[in-house]
Amino acid sequence: MRDLIAAFLGRVRRTPLLRQRLQGVGRIEPESAHDLRGPVARACGRADDARQDDPAYGAVGFAPVVKEGCDARARLSVRLAEIEQSLELIRAAGIDGSPAKPKPAPGAGTGGASVETPRGRASLVVTLAEGR
Numbered sequence: 165m166r167d168l169i170a171a172f173l174g175r176v177r178r179t180p181l182l183r184q185r186l187q188g189v190g191r192i193e194p195e196s197a198h199d200l201r202g203p204v205a206r207a208c209g210r211a212d213d214a215r216q217d218d219p220a221y222g223a224v225g226f227a228p229v230v231k232e233g234c235d236a237r238a239r240l241s242v243r244l245a246e247i248e249q250s251l252e253l254i255r256a257a258g259i260d261g262s263p264a265k266p267k268p269a270p271g272a273g274t275g276g277a278s279v280e281t282p283r284g285r286a287s288l289v290v291t292l293a294e295g296r
Contacts, residue, residue, distance in 0.1 A: 229246050
């Protein structure tokens with residue numbers, strides 16, 4: 165799929181007038197960007213990403229994609245670059261694309277995780293008792 169995705173990204177980037185049509189559209193003033201999260205914040209120059217504190221991401225060289233502009237063009241640029249980055253992270257992690265076999269759940273315990281979403285960090289905590 166890497167080649168298909170790369171071709172798609174290339175087509176999007178070469179779309180006539182896309183740059184001009186998105187430049188300045190949906191602009192957010194940088195001084196208002198302090199409350200933003202996720203790719204919108206990163207399109208305003210803020211390196212706010214839940215993955216940057218994750219040791220597994222750090223082990224494969226993750227760094228947040230950050231752009232300047234605070235407009236629709238910058239947001240599209242962040243998202244396209246993050247797609248490319250995701251493919252590179254998969255390659256760096258040595259993942260072959262095959263689904264992983266599920267591991268049996270422990271009998272009891274509590275665990276938590278934070279993930280990056282289009283709206284920024286989302287966290288959850290799970291407690292298992294008797295495997296449920």
